[in-house]
Amino acid sequence: MENIDKRNLEEKIFKIIMIVSILIVIISLIIIIGIVIVNGASSLNLEMFTQTAEGGLYLGKSGGILNAIIGSIILALPATLFAFLIGIGIALYLQRDFTHPHISSFIRLSLDILWGIPSILYGIFCVIIMMYLGIGESVLFGIIALTLLELPLITRGMDEAMKVVPVGLKEGAYSLGSTKFETAVKVVRRQAMPGILAGVLLGLGRGIGDTASILFTSGFTDDIPTSIFDSTAALPSSIYFLYNSPIESVRQKAYAAAFILLIIVLLISIVSRALSKKSVKYVIK
């Protein structure tokens, strides 16, 4: 009897720990979103979406943040695409169909270290190259910095998704006379699709929200860039600059920008979930 009581107590304590952990996460999320909405709502108007900033870096009260919205999109989307294209090659190569585990575990370790590097270092790395090439702050190097930043995350995400594809499934594909490439692209890719999408989404989330890596590489401007060699603002960097303003109404625009960033992330999340749901039906258990 005593033993049963002890085990029931364990069960209860464990349940309380779980509920407390979940509450911490949910409450923080609600507070963050709440602060953003409460502070940002007053500045959130159509102007924010349709006009570029006016009146200078810390002082511009009028105008919207269209330049930063466009900037974020043209930086993060191409960067995610490039990181995906490079990453899928690496992730496939890491599977043991292609590479000896000794080599792939070394590459995985390297990627995990890259993953842990603070994003400012990616920015500085790109600045060194930019100085060497004589190219200034530009969309191009903003994209390169974000690509490098997202690459380890997306690659390892896709790698983990492909690693858990059952050997039996691969054997089935091989015994139908598939080449390694066909097995990887037609079978493993489909089976790993939900995980691949999750990896890409994580990468996009990191890229679109990162400030430090683009601060020095894409710079900051009130104008909408017209070429890849122009500098550009982005939502995270404009949050940074707007919030540093001494003027209250400018600081509120920072919250509005944060709100828009949240909405974009939410939209991306919804779209990728829908895609994932479609592919998950085909996954063999």
Add this chain to the structure above:
Amino acid sequence: METMSNIQIETKKLNVCYGKHCIIRDVNIKIPAKKLTAIIGPSGCGKTTLLKSFNRLLEIRDDVRISGEILVDGINILNPKLNVPDIRKKMGLLSQKPYPLPMSIYDNVAYGLKIHNHVKPEKLEKTVKYCLKESGLWYEVKDRLHEPASGLSVGQQQRLCLARAIAIQPEVLLSDEPTSALDPIAAQQIEKLLVKLKKEYTVVLVTHTLRQAKRLADHVIYLYFGKVIEQGPADEIFNNPKNSKTKLYIDGDIS
């Protein structure tokens, strides 16, 4: 029965080792064409390893070493110059747990045909239908051909794997305990199919149930700790084994 004029698969001094651990040792066997050959033996004796060596599937594991010869239709398939997908194409595989491809039922069968350009696109549908009929699945799936194969029951999945295997017209069907994950009725369906298919294909069946081997096999290979103890026509092995170890296993004293 005694004379085996048509040998489909023959191994000569076959050794398969993972690292220092050898699973198959000096195996010399002959598998007759268009018969059902059962490979029997206690768990862990190397049955599956032997089976998967026939279509070079073991190479997916990197630390495997294979020596000796495996002759399929008289050609040594271990020859490094050969194109591995062509070797594998000749042999369909049924595994313990069925793994349909992560695509629709129709595409599962069409997959092999497409990658090998086996049939013209206009004939594809007809061939898929034929294969599904051969595996006894057609009437169960004809209204949901384009739904994911993952939605089928395990027994249906195994028959789908059979359909996709025969679609590319292999010569051999390698089956690795294909009924072990199935319920008795689904298992019986697979057994019947194997018996039917042995008229056209050489069937190699790895099984750990002696009764199944007795029911189905024309030819039997008894493997014990990586070595062949005895091989020959099924009635001889079961009724009049020459080796005392075989007799012990048949009588259920070794398991």
